[in-house]
Amino acid sequence: MRKLWLNGTALVLSVLFIFPVYWMFSTSFKSNSQVLTKDPVFFFTPTFDHYSTATGVDLFWTFVTNSLVVTIAAVLLALVVALAASFAIARMEFKGRRGVVIAVMMAQMAPWEILIIVVYLNARDAEMLNSLVTLTLIYFVMALPFTIWTLRGFIAAVPKELEESAMIDGCNRVQAFIRVIFPLLAPGLMATSLFGFIAAWNEYAMVLVLNKSPDAATLPLWLTQFQTNFGNDWGATMAASSMFTIPVLIVFLLLQRRVTGGLSAGAVKG
Amino acid sequence: MTVHIEEAPAPPPPVRGTPGHGEDRRPPRRWLPSNWVPYLLIAPAIIAILSVLGYALFRNLLISFQEFGRKQLISRTTEWIGVENYRTVLQNERFWDSVVRTFLFMAANVVLIMIIGTLLGLLLNALGKKMRLVLAISLVAAWAMPVVATTTVFRWLFDTQFGVANWMMRTLGFSGYDQHNWFSSGLSTLAIVTLLIVWTSVPFVAINLYAGLTTVSGEIREAARMDGASSWRIFWSILLPIMRPFFMITTFLEIIWVFKAFVQVYAMNGGGPDRESETLPVMAYVEGMGQNQYGVAAAISVLTLLILLIAMSFYFRLILKQEKENS
Numbered sequence: 001m002r003k004l005w006l007n008g009t010a011l012v013l014s015v016l017f018i019f020p021v022y023w024m025f026s027t028s029f030k031s032n033s034q035v036l037t038k039d040p041v042f043f044f045t046p047t048f049d050h051y052s053t054a055t056g057v058d059l060f061w062t063f064v065t066n067s068l069v070v071t072i073a074a075v076l077l078a079l080v081v082a083l084a085a086s087f088a089i090a091r092m093e094f095k096g097r098r099g100v101v102i103a104v105m106m107a108q109m110a111p112w113e114i115l116i117i118v119v120y121l122n123a124r125d126a127e128m129l130n131s132l133v134t135l136t137l138i139y140f141v142m143a144l145p146f147t148i149w150t151l152r153g154f155i156a157a158v159p160k161e162l163e164e165s166a167m168i169d170g171c172n173r174v175q176a177f178i179r180v181i182f183p184l185l186a187p188g189l190m191a192t193s194l195f196g197f198i199a200a201w202n203e204y205a206m207v208l209v210l211n212k213s214p215d216a217a218t219l220p221l222w223l224t225q226f227q228t229n230f231g232n233d234w235g236a237t238m239a240a241s242s243m244f245t246i247p248v249l250i251v252f253l254l255l256q257r258r259v260t261g262g263l264s265a266g267a268v269k270g
Numbered sequence: 271m272t273v274h275i276e277e278a279p280a281p282p283p284p285v286r287g288t289p290g291h292g293e294d295r296r297p298p299r300r301w302l303p304s305n306w307v308p309y310l311l312i313a314p315a316i317i318a319i320l321s322v323l324g325y326a327l328f329r330n331l332l333i334s335f336q337e338f339g340r341k342q343l344i345s346r347t348t349e350w351i352g353v354e355n356y357r358t359v360l361q362n363e364r365f366w367d368s369v370v371r372t373f374l375f376m377a378a379n380v381v382l383i384m385i386i387g388t389l390l391g392l393l394l395n396a397l398g399k400k401m402r403l404v405l406a407i408s409l410v411a412a413w414a415m416p417v418v419a420t421t422t423v424f425r426w427l428f429d430t431q432f433g434v435a436n437w438m439m440r441t442l443g444f445s446g447y448d449q450h451n452w453f454s455s456g457l458s459t460l461a462i463v464t465l466l467i468v469w470t471s472v473p474f475v476a477i478n479l480y481a482g483l484t485t486v487s488g489e490i491r492e493a494a495r496m497d498g499a500s501s502w503r504i505f506w507s508i509l510l511p512i513m514r515p516f517f518m519i520t521t522f523l524e525i526i527w528v529f530k531a532f533v534q535v536y537a538m539n540g541g542g543p544d545r546e547s548e549t550l551p552v553m554a555y556v557e558g559m560g561q562n563q564y565g566v567a568a569a570i571s572v573l574t575l576l577i578l579l580i581a582m583s584f585y586f587r588l589i590l591k592q593e594k595e596n597s
Contacts, residue, residue: 003398010397010405013390017408020469021415023434024423038448040434081314088311100312107319109523109582113532113551114574115323117558117567118330125346141322144315202416204533209559220418224537227422234426241419252414253407 021245028239035235050239057225059214067218070132071200074139075193081140082147082192087177089148090155108145113205120209130213138206143196154188155181194251201248219244327575334572338565355569364545365553365570369577372529372549375460379528382468384521387475392505394480406477413473421537424466428452456546459539463547466534471527475520482516483509514592522585529578550574 027035029046054060088094089101112119119138120129128134158181166176204220211217223240226233334356336342337349359365390409394402415423428435430451439447453459486509494504510517532551535541541548541556548556550570558567 007401010401014405014408017412020423021411084311085315088308092308094308111530113530114571115326118326204418245419249414
């Protein structure tokens with residue numbers, strides 16, 4: 001009886017949680033007359049019209065390329081810089097180490113949303129508005145603290161003895177790192193880079209303010225293109241939202257199991 | 271994926287190779303001048319953080335003491351006006367409304383997220399394998415949705431003419447939902463933003479709590495149940511104390527995240543109608559970009575940061591106190 005009750009609750013909640021996602025996908029496949037109706041249509045033959053509208057806008061492929069370039073560059077940069085820093089923090093003793101750890105933690109909670117205006121002014125003064133470089137730099141610094149934090153944990157989890165025995169066997173420190181630690185870090189590198197990827201891929205506030213020009217815009221701006229003062233093309237909006245969400249959804253589902261365990265220590269969220 | 275490994279460890283072995291614990295330190299090899307190695311390794315990270323984030327924080331403080339409007343933006347001149355911006359902001363009723371609104375909004379969100387998240391985490395833990403997978407997939411789907419996409423989807427759900435929310439209200443027998451505008455007041459706009467934020471944030475709490483609970487040995491709970499403890503008692507006296515660090519850190523993170531939530535509020539209704547749904551970050555943005563009052567906007571950000579810091583310091587003290595009691 002208790003089992004039935006629990007399962008029932010879980011089922012209702014699952015439906016509630018999935019509903020907006022379902023509604024987004026289903027709207028994207030409806031014809032315009034089925035979208036623009038007071039009483040929603042639940043059964044229909046899918047049409048791909050909205051997808052061609054959404055991908056047919058000017059510069060669509062520029063948005064895609066911009067998004068990919070900025071995101072990948074920011075994540076790679078963050079990985080390289082974070083790997084160095086986290087190795088120092090996890091494996092070396094030095095003056096000011098605690099200070100660095102605290103600075104990284106603080107940066108992780110950084111109130112970017114509150115600083116949008118100043119970031120805009122700084123970019124403007126440096127003549128770096130509508131630039132992919134600016135966006136890359138900002139996403140890199142946004143991803144950096146979390147990447148350092150997570151990699152530090154992964155490096156610290158590798159027993160020092162492994163490294164030391166490799167050094168006794170004749171490796172120098174660099175070789176020991178490459179042969180012993182690095183392979184063990186692979187899952188950590190994958191997980192952090194994917195989270196960094198998702199965060200940069202989804203970022204909207206900064207690109208809204210800094211890169212309004214269509215040439216330098218990214219996909220989140222494309223998403224809001226179908227809502228104008230003259231009315232919303234809801235079908236196209238939902239098609240764009242769906243296309244934008246699918247990659248993230250897949251990555252998340254693959255990743256979720258691996259990362260949730262050690263998650264409470266780091267802020268894995270936008 | 272290839273990563274430039276040369277960047278990571280610098281060649282010479284460092285003087286002391288031990289992490290945190292000082293006990294098993296190896297004797298320093300003084301003949302190697304490698305004290306600078308750790309600094310070299312952390313330098314790029316620190317420089318990047320300071321030059322982008324640190325400089326923004328610093329400049330924000332500077333601008334808050336300047337007259338900085340459209341004129342100064344174009345002519346690139348600096349006019350110092352002392353605390354004038356702060357006076358303007360603090361005398362503005364809209365600012366105080368916004369402060370109160372931000373706190374109520376944050377409190378409502380965090381309380382809802384923590385309670386619902388906890389209940390869902392416990393539910394995940396109590397479910398059988400199949401049903402747990404179903405619920406987990408729904409939760410992860412909600413969690414994975416990009417912020418811009420969720421905000422657009424919620425606007426669609428609550429659309430005045432064709433929104434499914436109005437249809438549902440009509441179907442449930444409520445009248446007056448034919449063309450109900452959910453965004454007609456600041457309060458109802460923020461209520462929908464709350465729904466959105468709670469919906470996207472609950473999975474984080476639930477799934478992590480569940481992950482944490484799986485590490486709590488089932489035997490303790492079995493034993494408590496044998497002794498006749500109720501489920502409530504088991505949660506309150508066993509699980510809650512064990513999971514206390516989790517609840518502390520999660521509440522803390524949620525407070526920060528909700529406090530600085532910008533996209534959800536701004537993209538939902540632009541802070542409207544009539545600026546009635548402006549929280550502090552949105553107000554700073556509207557003053558800055560909308561009204562070209564960059565100095566005033568900076569003053570609002572500084573005050574927002576101060577409030578956030580005070581809230582955080584209370585929280586830090588609470589955590590420290592707890593730590594002391596526990597040890």
